[in-house]
Amino acid sequence: MRRLVAVSNRVSSLRAAPLAGGLAVALADALRENRGLWFGWSGKTVDVANDEPHVSREGEVTSATVDLTQEDHDAYYSGFANRCLWPLFHFRLDLTGYDRAHYEAYKRVNLRFAQSLLPLLEQDDLVWVHDYHLFPIGRELRKLGAKQRLGFFLHIPFPPRELLTTLPQHLSLVKALFEYDLVGFQIEDDVKRLAAYVEQDLGGKVGHGWMEAFGKRLRIQAFPVGIDTARFHDFGFSTHGEREYQRMREFLRDRDQIIGVDRLDYSKGLVRRMNAYELLLDRHPESHGRVTYLQVAPISRGEVTAYRDFRRELEQHAASMNGRFGRVDWVPVRYVNEAIPRRRLAGLYRASRIGLVTPMRDGMNLVAKEYVAAQDEADPGVLILSRFAGAAQEMRDALLVNPYDTEEVATALETARTMAVDERRRRHQSLMRGLLENDVAQWSRRFLEALTTE
Structure with a gap:
């Protein structure tokens, strides 16, 4: 050998x-x-x-x-x-x-x-x-x-x-x-x-x-x-993953969680993503208090000026949205820079109704694949994926969107939020089959x- x-x-x-x-x-x-x-x-x-x-x-x-x-x-x-x-x-x-x-x-x-x-x-x-x-x-x-x-x-x-x-x-x-x-x-x-x-x-x-x-x-x-599909799926149901899932479900109290997990990078489309979520809240007042957005964005390349400027812009945008829409019992955006271990992360994915992966350009994007792999096949979440991520070539049963089109992403968020369980299962089964075949x-x-x- x-x-x-x-x-x-x-x-x-x-x-x-x-x-x-x-x-x-x-x-x-x-x-x-x-x-x-x-x-x-x-x-x-x-x-x-x-x-x-x-x-x-x-x-x-x-x-x-x-x-x-x-x-x-x-x-x-x-x-x-x-x-x-x-x-x-x-x-x-x-x-x-x-x-x-x-x-x-x-x-x-x-x-x-x-x-x-x-x-x-x-x-x-x-x-x-x-x-x-x-x-x-x-x-x-x-x-x-x-x-x-x-x-x-x-x-x-x-x-x-x-x-x-x-x-x-x-x-x-x-x-x-x-x-x-x-x-x-x-x-x-x-x-x-x-x-x-x-x-x-x-x-x-x-x-x-x-x-x-x-x-x-x-x-x-x-x-x-x-990705290592089978192993990451198991992470979601491991001791750490199950604990994170249960903790998050208790915290959410039947709210639907949208999750984004990205390095803090301008290529990931985080500001436009928040714009789309803001448009969802504007268009659908009935979603207030019933949906929440968690953005996990560990800091990277903090010594590069473009990254420092981008971080400041994102923090200001999250604060502005919470000031505009937030209530005493509901924070629309939770934005954290914590790097979360993968077993816990799998539990967070599993607890999230929507995985929002909308880079402006990406070679592949493994977060999209990990989100799908972590789901419970009986009650899976919905992946919204940028058509400009390499993963979109394989993951046709995601809701594919143009991340530059805020209205299209906002519409996809509402579609995902209200999608029937049979449709969610069909899409998840197809996506999971591809992840297992090309791990x-x-x-x-x-x-x-x-x-x-x-």
Whole structure:
């Protein structure tokens, strides 16, 4: 069996992976099955960085991490990755910052990572690189002589060529992708956007599952990421999940709860979401006191100005709505920045009649899948999902909405609130079937099988 080497910006504890969710869950089981190595940043900043990685073992899995200087972290991670690539790849040119010094740091850190990783590689390894922080690491590994099979998976959307070409380094970034043997995107639309760039801007060739440019052929495919569906469903009925469910039902006193769970990020559409809820309350006075909205939004990237400004706007909006509609015995909006453990979160989902997931743009969005997985099949809630989330390609039995259309989202909220139980069950059964067929284990297995194929 070939060893799997996973490379990501951060390395998590394998023991905590089931509770952390996201990429940690996806990689943990694959690494255990393939006696793997997980490489990335330690999460620590130091005065002087040492290229010698910190190596540790958990069972059959080895973790190797390197530290960053504060300067490199600020320029590589907070700077180029999250002030430039993140907004650009989420179609937000108005928030995209271009700074050549940040790009130089981005290249420098990727080179350092490659130099630290190379001595750890074995001849027959499969190397799986994850996400936008690490576009160039495959190129740097090739320059250093790495011959192993290299795969890259982008978890966020890929932008249209008209946006991508505003990036001064667009050519270098795409050229770096052609050093991998396989590139995976979340949905076919992302594959098509890169294909349009390769054909129209590079004069390259595109076929089914492959692209040619820079004298190289790249295999490319959509691999929609899933969740650990069965495990997350069980979380909702575990001791912690059941306790949270019962506590919440007692608190709600037969009110219908709308729940949103998102990192505090401008791409998630939180302000427009509140506008839609406000319109629901305006249009349906009979809903006052009978519905409540819980928005869980853990703070992320607080050092980035755009995120601080967005947090302030959201807090002011929630306060304004509560001042306008609230009563002594009813608070319309509960807005918290607490990061809630996944077992408790599953209980919260289960207690919520509506899951409101309306990002303006998202690579996949696993919250939508977790909300569905946590439901009681006898009395399931209703998922309202942005058509601009990658998950919408698979979850057709959600109520799909345009998050830019406040009236459409408000109408969907009322539809979901009054939907009959038979209709809710039908939709949930269809959605759950898809989640079980394409869970996170199937996702990683499909990618690694494709990477192994010559």
